[in-house]
Amino acid sequence: MDLICIVCPKGCRLSVTDQLEVSGNTCPKGEVYAQKEVTAPTRVVTSTVFIANGLHRRLPVKTDGDIPKNLIDDCMSAINSIKIFAPVKMNAILIENLLDTGVNLVATRDMEKLS
Known part of the structure; x- marks a missing residue:
């Protein structure tokens, strides 16, 4: 290979x-x-999630460690199913122990709440 x-x-x-x-x-x-x-094989997963009441409609997120490559589809399903509400601080844990991997999903930026 x-x-x-x-x-x-x-x-x-x-x-x-x-x-x-x-x-x-x-x-x-x-x-x-x-x-x-x-x-x-493993990968760090990056994506965005919908965030309610935020200055923007999407919040960038990533896993704080590697996810086995064969779990990426399930990981994305879990990520796409969560509901997040502003405000959110960068590095806030949004999903702890994602799919029992020991890896967390975290926010990669701050998101203020709409006034």
């Missing part, structure tokens, strides 16, 4: 064998990234 490492800005072109041997990395982080990506 061929990958491009995203751990640092170099973007090394990695190759991973069936035995999880990695080549093409210029640092040890690339090897760890490639092995993890092949065996248990």
Whole structure:
């Protein structure tokens, strides 16, 4: 399997064998990234949610850690089902322990309430 490492800005072109041997990395982080990506891929999920009584209609959110890639659709369903009311502070936890992953959904900006 061929990958491009995203751990640092170099973007090394990695190759991973069936035995999880990695080549093409210029640092040890690339090897760890490639092995993890092949065996248990994860992603930080970013999205927006509707917010009532806010200065804007949508509030940007993200997970505060990695979610297993196979749970992203379920994660998005949970995110799209919540109701948020302004005001909200940046880093406020909107969903704790999302899908029992130990990862929280947090706001990525402040949102003031409409006057």
